[in-house]
Amino acid sequence: ETGVTQTPRHLVMGMTNKKSLKCEQHLGHNAMYWYKQSAKKPLELMFVYNFKEQTENNSVPSRFSPECPNSSHLFLHLHTLQPEDSALYLCASSQAASGRASYNEQFFGPGTRLTVL
Amino acid sequence: QQQVKQSPQSLIVQKGGISIINCAYENTAFDYFPWYQQFPGKGPALLIAIRPDVSEKKEGRFTISFNKSAKQFSLHIMDSQPGDSATYFCAASKGSWGKLQFGAGTQVVVTP
Numbered sequence: 152e153t154g155v156t157q158t159p160r161h162l163v164m165g166m167t168n169k170k171s172l173k174c175e176q177h178l179g180h181n182a183m184y185w186y187k188q189s190a191k192k193p194l195e196l197m198f199v200y201n202f203k204e205q206t207e208n209n210s211v212p213s214r215f216s217p218e219c220p221n222s223s224h225l226f227l228h229l230h231t232l233q234p235e236d237s238a239l240y241l242c243a244s245s246q247a248a249s250g251r252a253s254y255n256e257q258f259f260g261p262g263t264r265l266t267v268l
Numbered sequence: 269q270q271q272v273k274q275s276p277q278s279l280i281v282q283k284g285g286i287s288i289i290n291c292a293y294e295n296t297a298f299d300y301f302p303w304y305q306q307f308p309g310k311g312p313a314l315l316i317a318i319r320p321d322v323s324e325k326k327e328g329r330f331t332i333s334f335n336k337s338a339k340q341f342s343l344h345i346m347d348s349q350p351g352d353s354a355t356y357f358c359a360a361s362k363g364s365w366g367k368l369q370f371g372a373g374t375q376v377v378v379t380p
Binding site: 196242257 | 270272277300302304309310311312313314317357361367368369370371372373
């Protein structure tokens with residue numbers, strides 16, 4: 152595997168389900184990100200992890216719970232989602248220097264297409 | 269409030285033509301302006317980026333033009349090819365650790 156991989160690629164879940172999205176980066180980066188991509192809207196930054204520590208939470212509802220066990224893996228745990236949460240969820244990674252994420256050159260995974268019924 | 273405004277929302281161009289996408293920003297502290305290309309089923313990929321110390325940057329058929337006084341920058345795709353059909357996003361950030369503020373995207377379709 153190379154680059155940034157995400158699983159599953161597609162997910163359909165009911166509002167009462169609990170599911171998790173997985174991201175893995177094979178680039179040796181130290182910073183990882185979750186973005187939400189909705190049609191015709193700018194990418195929305197959700198969370199940032201830098202050297203496994205969460206450094207950014209962009210007022211994301213608590214029904215989204217991130218986890219970063221190490222610099223190569225990032226999870227997004229989902230529970231009690233709403234239909235408006237249906238979107239493409241993108242993971243990205245970048246180099247981090249001096250303990251801060253370098254947002255500039257980010258490498259994105261292919262995303263997980265989430266549908267909430 | 270959207271910090272980067274992108275237009276048009278969609279664009280159809282004939283093979284061999286020029287595709288032009290425009291972005292405008294408000295924050296004069298922004299100093300890094302990348303463009304991302306996204307194909308269906310794929311994540312965005314960095315295409316080309318510019319910093320405000322130059323007014324133009326060219327990489328192959330892709331050129332960024334930057335107008336600091338107007339707070340605008342644009343992507344030109346010369347000799348557009350069907351393989352260029354994708355969604356293009358502009359973005360802006362401040363410094364190496366500033367958040368990337370993305371535009372809403374432009375869907376480009378290049379017809380044969």
